[in-house]
Amino acid sequence: MNRNPNRSEDDVRLAVGRAAALIACLLIVVLMMIPPIVGVADNGDFARVMGASGIKPLDPAETYGARYFYHTHSHYAYGSYGTGGYVSTHVLLVALSGLLSRFLLEPIYDIRSLGLLYAIALLAALTLLIRHLPSLRSRRATALLALTMSLILLLVFCDIGYLAYFQSFFGEPYAMVGLLLAVAAALALAESDSPPYKLLVLFVCAALAVATAKIQYAPLGLLFAVLAWRMQLLKRTAGWRQATRAGALVLAVGTLAMMAAAPHRLVHTNLYQSIFYGVLKDSPSLADDLRELGIPPKYGVLAGTNYFQQDTVIPQRDPTLEREVLSRLSHRTVAAFYAEHPWRLIDKMKKAAREGTAIRPYYLGNYGAQSGKPKGAIDYRFSAWSEFKHDRMPNRLGWFFAIYAGYMAIVGAGWLRSRAPRARLAFETLGAVAVCGAFSFVIPLIGDGEADLGKHLFLFNVTFDMMLIVLVFAVLYGLGRKLEQMGRAEVE
Secondary structure, X not given: OOOOOOHHXXXXXXXXXHHHHHHHXXXXXXXXXXXXXXXXXXXXXXXXHHHHHOEXXXXXXXOHHHHEOOOEOOEEEEOOOOOOOOOOOHHHHHHHHHHHHXXXXXXXXXXXXHXXXXXXXXXXXXXXXXXXXXXXXXXXXXXXXXXXXXXXXHHHHOOHHHHHHHHOOOOHHHHHHHHHHHHHHHHHHHHOOOOOHHXXXXXXXXXHHHHOOOHHHOOHHHHHHHHHHHHHHHOOOXXXXXXXXXXXXXXXXXXXXXXXXXOHHHHHHHHHHHHHHHHOOOOOOHHHHHHHHOOOHHHHHHOOOOOOOOOOOOOXXXXXHHHHHHOOXXXXXXXXXXXXXHHHHHHHHHHHHHOOOOOOOOOOOOEEHHHOOOOOOOOOOOOHHHHHHHHOOOOOXXXXXXXXXXXXXXXXXHHHHOOOHHHHHHHHHHHHHHXXXXXXXXXXXXXXXXXXXXXXXXXXXXXHHHHHHHHHHHHXXXXXXXXXXXXXXXXX
16 A cells, blocks of 8 residues: 655545546436436336335326336335334435425426436546555556546446346345445544544444345345444544444444344245245256255145245245244254255356346336336447347356455455554455355345345445456556656666
8 A cells, every 4th residue: 555645645536536426427327317217127126115215106096017127117106104014224315305395396206216326426426536546656646546446336336237226125236335435434433643533433334224125135244343442543632542442333233233123024035935946946856855844744735935936836925834934944044054065056156146237127118107118118329338248158156256365365465464453354344245255145045045136146246247347456556656666677
C-alpha cells in the first residue's frame, strides 16, 4: 500500500472518482429512468417485501401471466404497512423509497424512486473506491491508473445486468450495494492516516445491510464483525477502540437476530428444497440416502421435486410430511450429509458453476407490458460485461477454483509482506471478499438445493467480479511501480 501524502495526488483521484460517478449517473438515467423503464420481472418473491413496505399491486385483479415472469411493473399502489412474514432490513429501504415517492407527490408509487436510492449508494461506492486507490509516485501515473480503473468499474458494475435489478423488489441489489459500500469504506479507512468515525459508521451499516439482506447471507455478518474488530488497530485512542468494538458487536448481534427471526414457513420451504431438490435430486443411491437422512422411504417419490410444483404425489404442505421430515431435520442435517459425502457436494458445486457466470436471470423480462417489447424481452444495452461472462467466460468449477487460488495467493502474500495495521486491514478486506464469494457459492446449495441457482448466485457474481477487478489492478499497479523504478534507474 502506498499512501501518498501529496495533496495533488489525492485531488486527482477524487476528480477522477467524481467524473466516474457523473458518467455512472448518466448511464443509469439513460438506461433505466427514461422510458421504456427497465427493471426485472417478479418471480413471486415481491409480495413478501411489498407487504412490509407499504406497497401493493396497482391492479389486484391482474392475471398470473400479466403479473409474473414476463413483464416488469414500474408503478404500484400505496398500501398499509404490515409484517409481511419477511425479515430483512431490505424492507426499510423499500419503505423509504415509498416515502420518497410520496414526498415527490406521486399519486402512485414509482419504482424509479427505489432505483434512485440504489443509484446513490452505487455512486458513493464508486467514488470512494476510486478516491482511495493506492497511488503511484507521479500525478500523471496516478491519474492514468485511476482513469483505467474507473472505466473497468463502470463497465462491470454499470452493466445493465446489475442495474436492472435496482428497479425490482429483489434483495440482491441491496446486498450488492451494501457489499460495495462496505468494502469501499474499509479500504478508505485503511488508506486514511486518521480514520474518520463516519467511515466506520458507513462500514457497519453497509455490512449489516449485506448480512440482513437475505437469511442466506446472515452468517456473513460474523465475518464483517471480525473485520470491524480488527479496525481498532487503525487508531490507538480509547474512543476509537470503543467505537470499533461497538460496531463489531452490532454486526454480531444483528447476524444472530437475523438467523433467529427467520420465519418458520420460510425455513421449511428452504429445507424442502435442500433435501428433495438438493441432496436427493439425481441421487445415485436414493434408498441409502433416505435411510441415512432418517426419511421414511415413502417420501422417495418427492426426490427431484421443488416446493412450488403443483403435481407432486405428496403435497409439499402435507402436515405428515412436515411432522415426519421437515420438523425433524434441519439445514445442519444437510450440511452434515455433505460433510460425510464431500464428492456429492462437489458434484452439486459443478452444477452451480454452470450457472455461475450469469449475472441476471434470463427467464425474467426487463420491460413493462406498455413498452411494446415482446413478452419476456431482455435489455441488452450496455451489457458487454454480462454477455461476455455468460457467453465466453468458462463456467467450470476448475476455472473458479484457479481464480480463487491465484487471488488468495496474491492477497496472502501481500498480507505477509506488510507490517503496518492499515496495509494488513486492506488485504484482510480483500480476503473477506473472497470468503463472501465462496460462502455465497456453497450456501445456496445447502440452504436451497438447486432451486433458481442463477439468481441465488448473484452475490457470488458480484464478489467474483470484484476479485477480477482486484487482480487487474494488481497487474496495473505492479506494472506502474516497475516502470517508475526503471525510470529512476535510468536517471541515476
